[in-house]
Amino acid sequence: MEMSAALAEDRRTDAAPGEATPVLALENVSRAFGPVQVLFDLDFDLRAGEVHALIGENGAGKSTTMKILAGYLAASEGRILLDGRPVTFASGEAAEDSGVVMIHQEFNLAPQLTVEQNIFLGRELKRGWRLDHKRMRATTLELLAALETHIDPRATVADISVPEKQMVEIAKALSRDARVLIMDEPTASLTSREAEILFRQVERLRAKGTAILFTSHKLDEVKRIADQVTVLRDGKRVLTAPAEELTENAMAEAMVGRELSDLFPPKTPADDGDTVLRVSDLTVGDDVRGVSFDLRRGEILGFAGLVGSGRTEVMEGLIGARQASGRIEVNGAPVQIRSVEDARAAGIAYLTEDRKERGLLLNQSMRQNLTLLALPKFTNVLIDGRAEEAALDRSIEEFDIRAPTRNMLVGNLSGGNQQKLLLAKIMLADPQIVIIDEPTRGIDIGTKQQIYHFIHRLADAGKSVIVISSEMTEVIGIADRVVVMRQGRVAGELSGADVNEDKIVRLAMGLDRGDRDNG
Amino acid sequence: MANVTANTARRGGLRVDIRVLGPIVALIALVIVGALMNANFLSYGNVTNVLARSAFIGIIAVGMTFVITAGGLDLSVGSMAAFIAGVMILVMNALIPTFGISWAVILLGMATSLIVGMAAGLFNGLLITKARIEAFIVTLGSMGIFRSLVTWLADGGTISLDFEMRELYRPVYYDGILGVAWPIIVFAVVAILGEIAMRHTSFGRHCAAIGSNEQVARFSAVHVDRVRAATYVLLGILVGLATIMYVPRLGSASSSTGVLWELEAIAAVIIGGTVLKGGFGRVWGTVVGVLILSLIGNILNLTDLVSPYLNGAIQGVIIILAVVLQRQKKADR
Structure with missing residues (x-):
C-alpha cells in the first residue's frame, strides 16, 4: 500500500476476503x-x-x-x-x-528501454505535459526495493538477466495497483530465494484484498x-x-490423470569411468574465475548454485560462445574451443537455458530447427531433405514430440515440446558430452519425468552429462555428483550421501567451505 | 493446446497461402492486362526486350534476396554497378593498345568487373561484421563513396568504351542462343542456382537462421559473421555480373548509371515475399517481383491509359500493397 500510494488512489470498494461475488x-x-x-x-x-x-x-x-x-x-x-x-x-x-493485470511468462518488456521506462510504459507519470522523471524514479526504486532486488532502474532491459526481467515484470504489475493479478x-x-520474496509480495497483496491467479x-x-x-x-x-x-x-x-511414481529414475551407481572432460582454471570474463572440474564417462554431474553464480557462463565459456581462458582436456588430450563449431567437433553439445532466444528459431519449422546444429551431416553440397525428414520422424518418435502438424512453426509448440525438440536437435550432433542447462524450466510434470528418464538413458549409454539446475530436487534426484557454484567460483563438490538439500544450500549461500580438491 | 488432435493436419493444405499465390496472381493478371491492351505486348520483340532489361535488376535482386534473408540490407548496389562499369571501361580502354580490339580485352574486362564487385561486397561485408556497424549505415556510406568515385573517374562526364570495342562487345547484350538473349539466359541461370542455394544448401539455411535469430544461429555452430559477409560478397559478384551485361548495351558509364537500382532490387525482393526483417527468403519470388516491376513499366509505355511518368507511383503502390498482404498473413496466424 505505502509503496503504490503515489500511483493511484485506492480503486477498491470494499474487498473483504471471502466475499460472496467473485x-x-x-x-x-x-x-x-x-x-x-x-x-x-x-x-x-x-x-x-x-x-x-x-x-x-x-x-x-x-x-x-x-x-x-x-x-x-x-x-x-x-x-x-x-x-x-x-x-x-x-x-x-x-x-x-x-x-485486471497479467504478468506474462513470455516477457512483455521492450528490450531497448530501461527498467524504469518499462515499468511505466503506457502509464507514464506526468506533470502537466512533461514526464515526471523524479516521481517515476522514486516509485521504481520503491517497487524494486519491495522485491528486494538490486536492479538499476536505468539498466536497459536487454542487458539484465532472465530472473531480473521476471522481477521487472512483477514490479510493473505491482505498479498497476491491480484488483486482479x-x-x-x-x-x-526464479531461485527459491527469489520465489520466496515474490510470495511475500503475493501475501501482502492478498491481505490488501487483491484477487490473484497463480x-x-x-x-x-x-x-x-x-x-x-x-x-x-x-x-x-x-x-x-x-x-x-x-x-x-x-x-x-x-x-x-494417472498414478505418478518414480519421477526420477533410480540412480545407477557410478562405476568410476575414465575422465572424459577435464576443465582446469576456466575464467570467463568477470563472471567466472578459476573454475576446475572433471567429468567421467557415463556420469551425470549436477551444477547447483544461485542464479547469477556463473553456472551458465562456465558452460558458455566452455563451448566457445563466450571469451574464456583456461585448459580444457577431452579424453586426456588438450583442445582449443573458440566457437560452438569447435565444441561440436570436440563432441560437446550445450542445451541452453534460454530456448526462445538461444535454442530455437521460433518462426521456422521443426525440420529446420532440428538439423541446424548437425547440418553438415545432412549436407553433401546440397541438403538431403529426405534424410532430414527421416531424422525428424525418428526424433518425434524417440522424444515423443507432440505437434498437430509437421510443418508447424516451432513458436506455436508448447514449452514441453519445444524442449524435447531442442534435446533432439542437440542429440542429432551425436555428442559425447551433453550439457543441459535448466532441463525442465517451465515444463509440466509428465514431460519432466520423460526428460529425466531420457537423461538417465544417455548416461547409461556411456554419454557424460552435465545438468545445471536451480531446482534443488532436480539436482538431487538426478545427479551422481554435484558441483556447487557461488559468485563465479566452485564453492564445493558433493557426492554420494552428501548430495542433499542442506549441504547444497550451505555451499551455495557461502555458509560452508567445501573441500575443493575433491575431484 | 498444441498436442490435442491430428485433425488439424489438413489445415495447411486447405488454406491458400496468400504469400505464395499473391505475387504469381499479380504477375498473371499483369500479363493478361498487357495482352488485352496491346497486340504487340506478347510479341517476341517486346517479351525479349522486357526480360533483357529485367535481367540487370534481376541478377542483383537474387543476391539481395540472400542479404535480406540474413537480416541485412545493401543500399549501395546501384552506385556499385556504376563504379564497376566505370572501372571496367577504363581498364578495357587501357588494354586496347596491348591486345588490340580482341576478345582478350573483353574477357579481362569481365574479370575486372567480377573482381571489383567482389572487393566492393567484401568492403561492405567486413565493415558490417568486423566493425559491427549497421548494414544500413555502412551501405548508405558506400553508396555515396561509389557514386562519387565514378563521377570523379568520369571527371563529371561520361566514361565511354572505345567505339570499335563496343561493336565487338555488343552481341553480349543483343545476341543469344536460339533467339534467347544472353542477359535472359544469365538471369535464368543465376535465378535457378540462387533458388537451389537458398533451399537446398547449408548456406541458404544458415542465412535464414541468422536472419531469424542470430543468437540461436551462433549457438547452433553457424559462423554468423562469415555467412553474413559472404552474402555481401555474393551480392557484389552478382552486381559485377549484371554490369558485364549492362556495359555492352550503352557502352558507357556516368554518374547517372544505375541510379535507384538499389531500390528496385529491394522492392523486387519484398514483393516476392522475402521478409524485410530477415529469416525467410524466396528467390523465385524475387524473380516474380522483378518481372512485375518491369511489366508495369512496359505496359504503361505501350498503352496511353496512364502516363508513363506515373510508373514510379504505381510501383510504389505495389510495394506497399505487397507488404500489407504479408502483414495480413501474420495477423491470421
Missing part, C-alpha cells in the same frame, strides 16, 4: 482455435483476497484461460463476469483499465501459496478444491 469469473467458457477446441465449458472464479492456483500439464489450457481472463483472447462461447456483471474486454489494455508461472525462472509447475509452491486450486486436463476442469485439502501427489495425479 471479482472475476468465467462461466461455461469454451475456446477453439480453428477446428481445435482447447477449452471446454469452463467455470472459474477469482475472489478478492484469495490466491487461486490454476495447474495442469503443458497444453491443458492454462494459458488460454489466463489470456481470456486478461482480455488477450476472446471466449468462443460462455461469459466473463466482472463483479457479477458480464463484460467483454476488447484487449489486454481494456482489461487493465478495469484493474494473473501470474503465468512467475517463478519459472500458475506454477512447482506443486510445493502451489501448496505453499494457494488458497484454492483448480486442475485442468485437456481443456476441462478436473477439480477445484481448497489447497489444504490436497496433497502435492493428489494434484500431480489429477493433472496427469
Whole structure:
C-alpha cells in the first residue's frame, strides 16, 4: 500500500476476503482455435483476497484461460463476469483499465528501454505535459526495493538477466495497483530465494484484498501459496478444491490423470569411468574465475548454485560462445574451443537455458530447427531433405514430440515440446558430452519425468552429462555428483550421501567451505 | 493446446497461402492486362526486350534476396554497378593498345568487373561484421563513396568504351542462343542456382537462421559473421555480373548509371515475399517481383491509359500493397 500510494488512489470498494461475488469469473467458457477446441465449458472464479492456483500439464489450457481472463483472447462461447456483471474486454489494455493485470511468462518488456521506462510504459507519470522523471524514479526504486532486488532502474532491459526481467515484470504489475493479478508461472525462472520474496509480495497483496491467479509447475509452491486450486486436463476442469485439502501427489495425479511414481529414475551407481572432460582454471570474463572440474564417462554431474553464480557462463565459456581462458582436456588430450563449431567437433553439445532466444528459431519449422546444429551431416553440397525428414520422424518418435502438424512453426509448440525438440536437435550432433542447462524450466510434470528418464538413458549409454539446475530436487534426484557454484567460483563438490538439500544450500549461500580438491 | 488432435493436419493444405499465390496472381493478371491492351505486348520483340532489361535488376535482386534473408540490407548496389562499369571501361580502354580490339580485352574486362564487385561486397561485408556497424549505415556510406568515385573517374562526364570495342562487345547484350538473349539466359541461370542455394544448401539455411535469430544461429555452430559477409560478397559478384551485361548495351558509364537500382532490387525482393526483417527468403519470388516491376513499366509505355511518368507511383503502390498482404498473413496466424 505505502509503496503504490503515489500511483493511484485506492480503486477498491470494499474487498473483504471471502466475499460472496467473485471479482472475476468465467462461466461455461469454451475456446477453439480453428477446428481445435482447447477449452471446454469452463467455470472459474477469482475472489478478492484469495490466491487461486490454476495447474495442469503443458497444453491443458492454462494459458488460454489466463489470456481470456486478461482480455488477450476472446471466449468462443460462455461469459466473463466482472463483479457479477458480464463484460467483454476488447484487449489486454481494456482489461487493465478495469484493474485486471497479467504478468506474462513470455516477457512483455521492450528490450531497448530501461527498467524504469518499462515499468511505466503506457502509464507514464506526468506533470502537466512533461514526464515526471523524479516521481517515476522514486516509485521504481520503491517497487524494486519491495522485491528486494538490486536492479538499476536505468539498466536497459536487454542487458539484465532472465530472473531480473521476471522481477521487472512483477514490479510493473505491482505498479498497476491491480484488483486482479494473473501470474503465468512467475517463478519459472526464479531461485527459491527469489520465489520466496515474490510470495511475500503475493501475501501482502492478498491481505490488501487483491484477487490473484497463480500458475506454477512447482506443486510445493502451489501448496505453499494457494488458497484454492483448480486442475485442468485437456481443456476441462478436473477439480477445484481448497489447497489444504490436497496433497502435492493428489494434484500431480489429477493433472496427469494417472498414478505418478518414480519421477526420477533410480540412480545407477557410478562405476568410476575414465575422465572424459577435464576443465582446469576456466575464467570467463568477470563472471567466472578459476573454475576446475572433471567429468567421467557415463556420469551425470549436477551444477547447483544461485542464479547469477556463473553456472551458465562456465558452460558458455566452455563451448566457445563466450571469451574464456583456461585448459580444457577431452579424453586426456588438450583442445582449443573458440566457437560452438569447435565444441561440436570436440563432441560437446550445450542445451541452453534460454530456448526462445538461444535454442530455437521460433518462426521456422521443426525440420529446420532440428538439423541446424548437425547440418553438415545432412549436407553433401546440397541438403538431403529426405534424410532430414527421416531424422525428424525418428526424433518425434524417440522424444515423443507432440505437434498437430509437421510443418508447424516451432513458436506455436508448447514449452514441453519445444524442449524435447531442442534435446533432439542437440542429440542429432551425436555428442559425447551433453550439457543441459535448466532441463525442465517451465515444463509440466509428465514431460519432466520423460526428460529425466531420457537423461538417465544417455548416461547409461556411456554419454557424460552435465545438468545445471536451480531446482534443488532436480539436482538431487538426478545427479551422481554435484558441483556447487557461488559468485563465479566452485564453492564445493558433493557426492554420494552428501548430495542433499542442506549441504547444497550451505555451499551455495557461502555458509560452508567445501573441500575443493575433491575431484 | 498444441498436442490435442491430428485433425488439424489438413489445415495447411486447405488454406491458400496468400504469400505464395499473391505475387504469381499479380504477375498473371499483369500479363493478361498487357495482352488485352496491346497486340504487340506478347510479341517476341517486346517479351525479349522486357526480360533483357529485367535481367540487370534481376541478377542483383537474387543476391539481395540472400542479404535480406540474413537480416541485412545493401543500399549501395546501384552506385556499385556504376563504379564497376566505370572501372571496367577504363581498364578495357587501357588494354586496347596491348591486345588490340580482341576478345582478350573483353574477357579481362569481365574479370575486372567480377573482381571489383567482389572487393566492393567484401568492403561492405567486413565493415558490417568486423566493425559491427549497421548494414544500413555502412551501405548508405558506400553508396555515396561509389557514386562519387565514378563521377570523379568520369571527371563529371561520361566514361565511354572505345567505339570499335563496343561493336565487338555488343552481341553480349543483343545476341543469344536460339533467339534467347544472353542477359535472359544469365538471369535464368543465376535465378535457378540462387533458388537451389537458398533451399537446398547449408548456406541458404544458415542465412535464414541468422536472419531469424542470430543468437540461436551462433549457438547452433553457424559462423554468423562469415555467412553474413559472404552474402555481401555474393551480392557484389552478382552486381559485377549484371554490369558485364549492362556495359555492352550503352557502352558507357556516368554518374547517372544505375541510379535507384538499389531500390528496385529491394522492392523486387519484398514483393516476392522475402521478409524485410530477415529469416525467410524466396528467390523465385524475387524473380516474380522483378518481372512485375518491369511489366508495369512496359505496359504503361505501350498503352496511353496512364502516363508513363506515373510508373514510379504505381510501383510504389505495389510495394506497399505487397507488404500489407504479408502483414495480413501474420495477423491470421
